Amino acid sequence: MQKTILHIDLDTFYVSVERLNNRYLQNKPLLVGGTGDRGVVAACSYETRGFGVHSGMPMKMAKELCPEAFVIRGNSGEYSKHSDIVTEIIKEEVPLFEKSSIDEFYADLTGMDRFFGSYKFSGELRKRIIKETGLPISFGLSANKVVSKVATNEAKPNNHLKVDEGFEKSFLAPLSVKKIPMVGDKTYQILRNLGLRQVRTVQEMPIHVMQRVLGKNGGIIWKRSNGIDNTPVIPFCERKSISTERTFTRDTIDVVKLKGILIAMTENLAYQLRRGEKLTACINVKIRYSDFNTYSKQLRIPYTSADHILIPKVLELFRTLYNRRLLVRLIGVRFSHLVTGNYQIDLFEDTEETLNLYNAMDTIRKRYGDKSVLRAAGMDAKTIGRMNNPFDGRPPVVLAHRKQ
Numbered sequence: 001m002q003k004t005i006l007h008i009d010l011d012t013f014y015v016s017v018e019r020l021n022n023r024y025l026q027n028k029p030l031l032v033g034g035t036g037d038r039g040v041v042a043a044c045s046y047e048t049r050g051f052g053v054h055s056g057m058p059m060k061m062a063k064e065l066c067p068e069a070f071v072i073r074g075n076s077g078e079y080s081k082h083s084d085i086v087t088e089i090i091k092e093e094v095p096l097f098e099k100s101s102i103d104e105f106y107a108d109l110t111g112m113d114r115f116f117g118s119y120k121f122s123g124e125l126r127k128r129i130i131k132e133t134g135l136p137i138s139f140g141l142s143a144n145k146v147v148s149k150v151a152t153n154e155a156k157p158n159n160h161l162k163v164d165e166g167f168e169k170s171f172l173a174p175l176s177v178k179k180i181p182m183v184g185d186k187t188y189q190i191l192r193n194l195g196l197r198q199v200r201t202v203q204e205m206p207i208h209v210m211q212r213v214l215g216k217n218g219g220i221i222w223k224r225s226n227g228i229d230n231t232p233v234i235p236f237c238e239r240k241s242i243s244t245e246r247t248f249t250r251d252t253i254d255v256v257k258l259k260g261i262l263i264a265m266t267e268n269l270a271y272q273l274r275r276g277e278k279l280t281a282c283i284n285v286k287i288r289y290s291d292f293n294t295y296s297k298q299l300r301i302p303y304t305s306a307d308h309i310l311i312p313k314v315l316e317l318f319r320t321l322y323n324r325r326l327l328v329r330l331i332g333v334r335f336s337h338l339v340t341g342n343y344q345i346d347l348f349e350d351t352e353e354t355l356n357l358y359n360a361m362d363t364i365r366k367r368y369g370d371k372s373v374l375r376a377a378g379m380d381a382k383t384i385g386r387m388n389n390p391f392d393g394r395p396p397v398v399l400a401h402r403k404q
């Protein structure tokens with residue numbers, strides 16, 4: 001059956017929220033991000049783009065390129081709040097939607113109405129969001145997620161675009177290959193070196209050539225370039241906490257081992273947070289002794305998903321908690337008070353090196369599995385980890401023969 005997929009995306013989200021709170025910043029060049037010496041640009045207004053500024057670049061470089069820009073340190077709580085308001089509106093209007101990031105949504109409007117009806121509906125939804133939040137937002141409508149996302153990006157800022165059924169290929173043809181989702185800087189360079197600048201050129205190539213040069217990704221890029229995409233909209237579900245615990249087959253008093261397990265647990269949970277674009281503001285550590293008495297302690301912290309902040313706090317809680325000289329039967333870690341947010345938001349004062357380190361570790365984990373990169377201190381705790389993403393709305397995968 002022909003599908004109707006809506007992609008909806010808030011324009012320069014952090015910038016727009018800052019402007020909502022300070023009208024003076026309207027139409028002025030604005031940079032949001034780390035204001036420290038080695039901070040990174042998390043978002044930049046359209047006014048700065050002509051100067052070559054883009055998100056992810058060092059703040060220092062952005063300031064040199066655009067010295068007249070206002071620089072603001074981001075506020076993750078404020079962004080989460082506005083993101084929630086938009087989510088609530090969409091939830092009221094659309095039965096099936098996916099929240100793919102703090103400021104981006106997909107909705108499956110298939111069968112909701114005839115195609116023209118869906119377009120009208122999308123326009124009204126957009127108007128309602130603008131009216132109730134004051135935030136500019138754009139949308140794209142087409143038969144699949146990829147084409148709709150590209151359409152949104154073409155429509156921006158503060159506009160909308162519909163790609164009619166059967167016109168996906170011709171809509172994409174004149175665009176730069178850079179516009180295809182998943183074509184990053186590196187892939188773009190490879191494609192350029194092959195003489196592939198326009199989507200049209202990719203469309204005209206046989207798929208196996210792309211596969212030979214870029215492997216599996218080459219095939220996906222070819223399909224996307226041809227407007228082919230069958231990925232489903234994954235229903236959004238709010239998750240308020242994430243936790244892991246372990247019961248020992250033999251009770252233990254080995255503190256080094258216990259700490260190693262706690263580190264591995266924290267590292268894994270923090271990765272789950274980052275993968276789901278979540279931040280936590282509350283840590284809870286639980287301990288059960290061999291006499292079955294259970295104790296737990298929690299600590300409120302500023303929003304984060306960074307291992308190097310969470311691990312010392314977890315160990316600190318464990319130190320204050322573990323005060324009986326008894327064998328331990330179970331330990332567990334829980335993160336709660338979760339909000340949606342990219343961890344870069346929380347590391348506004350962090351350096352480019354730290355961000356690159358986390359990105360590199362998580363890229364390796366995405367490709368080779370959760371346990372492909374570990375802290376040495378947690379290496380003995382081999383069975384920590386889960387294979388599924390707890391935030392994508394899918395039911396958890398039950399691991400058979402999972403050793404406790």
Ligand SMILES: [Mg+2]
Nearest residue numbers: 009010011103
């Ligand atoms: Mg956006």
